[in-house]
Amino acid sequence: MSNTLIEVPAVNKIPKVNDSRSINWEDFELGPLPSTCTMTISQENIDRWCALYNDDPELYLKHAPNYITYYSGQNIVTPFRDISAGLATLEVDFYHSIPSDIALTITGQVINKSVRKGRGYVEWETSIYEKDNLLQSNRRSWFFTIPEDDIKKFPEKEASSPIPPRPEIWETEGLSLLLSQDRMNDFEGPGEINGHTNVELAKKQGNPGPLAQGAFGFGLITRLLAKDFTNQFTHGGKMSLKFVRPVWAGEQIHAFYSIIDDKSLRVWVEKDNKEEVIVGTVLLA
Numbered sequence: 001m002s003n004t005l006i007e008v009p010a011v012n013k014i015p016k017v018n019d020s021r022s023i024n025w026e027d028f029e030l031g032p033l034p035s036t037c038t039m040t041i042s043q044e045n046i047d048r049w050c051a052l053y054n055d056d057p058e059l060y061l062k063h064a065p066n067y068i069t070y071y072s073g074q075n076i077v078t079p080f081r082d083i084s085a086g087l088a089t090l091e092v093d094f095y096h097s098i099p100s101d102i103a104l105t106i107t108g109q110v111i112n113k114s115v116r117k118g119r120g121y122v123e124w125e126t127s128i129y130e131k132d133n134l135l136q137s138n139r140r141s142w143f144f145t146i147p148e149d150d151i152k153k154f155p156e157k158e159a160s161s162p163i164p165p166r167p168e169i170w171e172t173e174g175l176s177l178l179l180s181q182d183r184m185n186d187f188e189g190p191g192e193i194n195g196h197t198n199v200e201l202a203k204k205q206g207n208p209g210p211l212a213q214g215a216f217g218f219g220l221i222t223r224l225l226a227k228d229f230t231n232q233f234t235h236g237g238k239m240s241l242k243f244v245r246p247v248w249a250g251e252q253i254h255a256f257y258s259i260i261d262d263k264s265l266r267v268w269v270e271k272d273n274k275e276e277v278i279v280g281t282v283l284l285a
Contacts, residue, residue, distance in 0.1 A: 004034060008075040008106075010041045011048050011068065012189050016081060023080035025120045025144040033108040033124065035078050041068060041100045052187055053219050054177060063097040066136065066234050067222035070215045073126045073138055076108035082194065085142035087214045088121065089160065091240045092138040092222075094233065098128070105129045111139070116157035120146035160242065163279045164266050170258035175224045179212040181249045187213055212247040217269040217278040220255040225267070228257075229284060236285025239267070245277040253277065 008014055041064045043057075049068045050057040059065075074083065098104075105128070112123040123141040127134060177183075185197050195202045195211050202210045218241060225233040247253060257267045260281075269278040 004036070006035045006037050006078055008037045008039050008078060009071065010039045010045045011071055013071070013081050013192070014075055014078050016191075017079075020079070020081045022082040022084040023077050024084050025122065025146050025150070027080070028110050028113060028122045028124075030110050030113065033076055033110065035076070035108075037072070037076055037078065037106040038103050039072060039075075039106065040103050041098065043100065046100060052183060053216070053223060055223060060100070064100045065219075065223070066094055066098050066226060067219040068098060069128055069136055069138070070218065072106045072128060073108075073124075073140055076106055076124075076126050083142055085122070085144045087140065087243050088143050089123075089141040089240070089242050090138060090214070090218055091140075092136065092238070094136055094235065094237045094239070096130075096133065096135045096235060098135055099130060102130060104135070105131075112141075113154050114157035115146070115151050115154045118146075118151060120144040120150060120154065121157050163242065163281065164260060166266070166268060166276065166279075167258045170256055172224065172228065172257055174254050174256040175220050176252060176254045177216060177220055178252045179216055179247060179249060181210060183216075184210060184212055184249055187215070207246070208248060210249040212249060212251065212253075214243050214278070217241075217243075217247070217253055217255065220253065221257075221267050221269060221278070221280075224255050225257065225265070225282060232284040233282070238283040239280060240282075241267070241278050241280035243278055245275060247271065247277050257282070 046060050046064050047057050108126045110124045114121050121141055121143050125139045127137045188197050195205050252272050253269050255269050257265045263284045265282040267280050268276050270276045
């Protein structure tokens with residue numbers, strides 16, 4: 001398969017064109033994705049990302065937030081702009097800081113297609129480089145509605161490792177973020193109409209209202225751990241997250257961690273009612 005080099009935005013979707021559409025289950029084939037992407041993170045990009053997460057841009061005068069790479073894992077499927085699926089898991093290996101004002105290269109490959117309980121799961125991996133230096137890699141698993149005939153064509157998805165139970169007492173005050181409709185709209189960008197931004201469309205999809213982006217929980221956990229563990233997390237840390245419940249527009253989320261041992265953490269994001277929406281583990285360097 002030929003590999004095309006395409007420049008993509010750092011903190012937005014690729015531009016919309018007349019034939020833009022979402023990527024579906026049938027579009028994925030095992031192996032390298034057809035495009036290699038480049039992106040350059042500007043100070044304007046950093047300011048936008050920090051505003052979305054209530055982060056302090058003054059912390060990022062020499063490098064970008066290490067959670068600013070979320071859109072790169074979506075834009076790697078260019079020319080498709082959206083993904084007709086739900087995010088199931090996200091695993092991230094942090095190797096180095098993410099530099100700003102330097103061209104970065106993003107490669108991707110589909111590493112698994114499987115089925116479980118009538119759903120189709122696609123897992124792809126993206127790697128972000130500065131020249132030959134690997135900065136970060138992540139693996140995302142998305143669940144799709146699939147044709148009934150495909151259920152027997154693909155292997156059964158393996159059960160994921162269990163997450164330790166939440167402790168009664170933990171070591172951090174955590175971080176919180178209100179997922180207002182305005183914040184969700186800003187994340188998608190101007191003029192985007194989808195299940196995150198439009199009430200009528202969300203209800204047609206069977207939801208009580210617009211669905212909050214899973215990226216907010218991921219970013220909040222990453223901010224918290226970078227603050228409390230610095231290089232132990234940002235230079236060699238490994239994070240594995242499961243997205244277990246939805247969050248709707250207008251709800252507030254809170255990120256926490258508890259210490260399992262010298263190198264391991266349990267992490268989670270919960271709503272005001274203590275219901276967990278993201279659970280996972282982190283291995284520190």
